[in-house]
Amino acid sequence: xxxxxxxxxxxxxxxxWIEAFxxxxxxxxxxxxxxxxxxxxxITKAGPRVKFKDKLKLLKEERNTTQTQKEAVNTFGQDLxxxxxxxxxxxxxxxxxxxxxxxxxKRKYSCAAGSQSETEILxxxxxxxxxxxxxxxGRDKLSAFLxxxxxxxxxxxxxxxxxxxKTGAGKSSLINAIINKDGLLPSGSGRACTSVIIKVEATNExxxxxxxxxxxxxxxxxxxxxxxxxxxxxxDDDDVxxxxxxxxxxxxxxxxxxxxxxxxxxxxxxxxxxRYFRDIPEFLKSKRKIFKSDSAEELSKKxxxxxxxxxxxxxxVKRWYWPLVKCVTVKVPDNDFLDHVTLVDLxxxxxxxxxxxxxxTEFVAKCSTVWIVTEMTRAASEKQAWDILxxxxxxxxxxxxxxQIHFIxxxxxxxxxxxxxxxxxxxxxxxxxxxxxxxxxxxxxVQVFTVSSKEFLKGENVNPDVNEILKLKEIxxxxxDAHSETLNYVSGAHGILSLIxxxxxxxxxxxxxxxxxxxxxxxxxxxxxxxxxxxxxTKAFGQCLCEGVEKSLNLCKKKLKFFLHPxxxxxxxxxxxLKSVVRNDGIQKPxxxxxxxxxxxxxxxxxxxxxxEFRDTFPNDVKCGHFNGAxxxxxxxxxxLIEKYKDVExxxxxxxxxxxxxx
Numbered sequence: 001x002x003x004x005x006x007x008x009x010x011x012x013x014x015x016x017w018i019e020a021f022x023x024x025x026x027x028x029x030x031x032x033x034x035x036x037x038x039x040x041x042x043i044t045k046a047g048p049r050v051k052f053k054d055k056l057k058l059l060k061e062e063r064n065t066t067q068t069q070k071e072a073v074n075t076f077g078q079d080l081x082x083x084x085x086x087x088x089x090x091x092x093x094x095x096x097x098x099x100x101x102x103x104x105x106k107r108k109y110s111c112a113a114g115s116q117s118e119t120e121i122l123x124x125x126x127x128x129x130x131x132x133x134x135x136x137x138g139r140d141k142l143s144a145f146l147x148x149x150x151x152x153x154x155x156x157x158x159x160x161x162x163x164x165x166k167t168g169a170g171k172s173s174l175i176n177a178i179i180n181k182d183g184l185l186p187s188g189s190g191r192a193c194t195s196v197i198i199k200v201e202a203t204n205e206x207x208x209x210x211x212x213x214x215x216x217x218x219x220x221x222x223x224x225x226x227x228x229x230x231x232x233x234x235x236d237d238d239d240v241x242x243x244x245x246x247x248x249x250x251x252x253x254x255x256x257x258x259x260x261x262x263x264x265x266x267x268x269x270x271x272x273x274x275r276y277f278r279d280i281p282e283f284l285k286s287k288r289k290i291f292k293s294d295s296a297e298e299l300s301k302k303x304x305x306x307x308x309x310x311x312x313x314x315x316x317v318k319r320w321y322w323p324l325v326k327c328v329t330v331k332v333p334d335n336d337f338l339d340h341v342t343l344v345d346l347x348x349x350x351x352x353x354x355x356x357x358x359x360x361t362e363f364v365a366k367c368s369t370v371w372i373v374t375e376m377t378r379a380a381s382e383k384q385a386w387d388i389l390x391x392x393x394x395x396x397x398x399x400x401x402x403x404q405i406h407f408i409x410x411x412x413x414x415x416x417x418x419x420x421x422x423x424x425x426x427x428x429x430x431x432x433x434x435x436x437x438x439x440x441x442x443x444x445x446v447q448v449f450t451v452s453s454k455e456f457l458k459g460e461n462v463n464p465d466v467n468e469i470l471k472l473k474e475i476x477x478x479x480x481d482a483h484s485e486t487l488n489y490v491s492g493a494h495g496i497l498s499l500i501x502x503x504x505x506x507x508x509x510x511x512x513x514x515x516x517x518x519x520x521x522x523x524x525x526x527x528x529x530x531x532x533x534x535x536x537x538t539k540a541f542g543q544c545l546c547e548g549v550e551k552s553l554n555l556c557k558k559k560l561k562f563f564l565h566p567x568x569x570x571x572x573x574x575x576x577x578l579k580s581v582v583r584n585d586g587i588q589k590p591x592x593x594x595x596x597x598x599x600x601x602x603x604x605x606x607x608x609x610x611x612x613e614f615r616d617t618f619p620n621d622v623k624c625g626h627f628n629g630a631x632x633x634x635x636x637x638x639x640x641l642i643e644k645y646k647d648v649e650x651x652x653x654x655x656x657x658x659x660x661x662x663x
Contacts, residue, residue, distance in 0.1 A: 372406070
């Protein structure tokens, strides 16, 4: 019996049967070949036996998937090595252009799965493509096309997991526990909060890294003018909040963080003087500031002033640079589930700075999974958590990529399983009553988890049914494993080099006109199917919008009047609210309550009219194709054409890889 079998039985909660497997000398290889009779002899009780069979079936499926990917990678690798070494120099391909390109030294590729690690294969193929790219000196269309295709291979496609939650809910602690690095993201008192977007992902380097991306000087100067104007308006209005104040700008908080009290007596121009930015010359040069450290705690101390809006009691920071920061990327070494997954710690709502707000919107729309972090004691009734989800739901749903919403209830260490189940049921019951959110997401896409980050990091008697951090890590691992960087890259490279090798052939292809005609016919048939599906949906959208326009015309005036001067508000409210929304692109946030977006309020009847049709046309579920699956069904039938036209097999292989890349 080997360690593989022991670890699997332990993980599957079948430790009582380890001795039976050990006595029969069951190792990894024999485990996969056990039949029903042998399993019955090994596990004599029905309950554990059923559980074992289910787990073994899943394990075999995972193994088959991995083996298929490895075989595909090795097959592509063998073809690539062959293609890259054939024939003539690159100058023969690209119009006689002089070139020093030489094929890379060949490594022996075997079709046997696992003969070479994916990392080695990917490295080899990237080396081949680098050499190919370096040899493309021509300015003709083919050279430019090939360069673009090779560059596209390097695009890092990642799963984004957006982490939302109010100040003090435990977002930073949760992320620290997930990556098992206590102290990486600073988590202070309830007064301190994360004020910028923080991305957490893996790195192949040995050190921890923090990459600080700043807003532009022009952005900061414009924002500072707005901040100072808001501050003057607040003084003129005796700082009374009647619903018109917009604290998205938060002039005193932002300007005092960076300049102390000096900003109150100085002009915008003088506050842009370079002496205020001596410690951050990268801001003036529009460059990134990069910190590197051997430990998570050491790195955290270096970048905390770029992410927090207020210090905790133990910190002695005189200046805070977060108002100038657009985004912080934290890179963690030795992590096996963030290679293709990025955790994004997102402030609850947008930002007054346009570049930060634009980035916030882009990140939210690209999140494939969303975590709503809230405290266990008020999980279902926490209004701010639901407000955050409601405010982002239109970005996450229609036009977004979100497929899963996870409510994560923190501080579960003092709860028992009965309370846990009650809390989970309460959250799901509250979700069923959220009409606007349910317009975008079904109950099947929502799960509730309970965690205690503090308990998990201590590693003391963690009950996996109460503290479900391991389940969250498993979800991240599945997201990470679903992305096969090696297979995707090698498959794309295989197509490109097939095209290159096909273009090298000098002989006249007798059947080229026949191939061209066949492709045109197939393309025409497939495009007609797509066009028909698009036309049907365009007509449906038009009908919906006509109804929405009519409804908007009847309601817009009434909505605008109520927004600018609600019933019972003071007379000056109209002017202050109007000034606030004009200054801030239609967004108003009172000192109490959730933000109000006048643009969304006025457009609501239009967006509501097409919501259902939009969800049907562009479903977030990857199993359902856009336009009723018309795009997913698109095919040029290249396999049959390859059999028919051997002379252009390589070019057709390239077309096959291109069709696979259709969104």
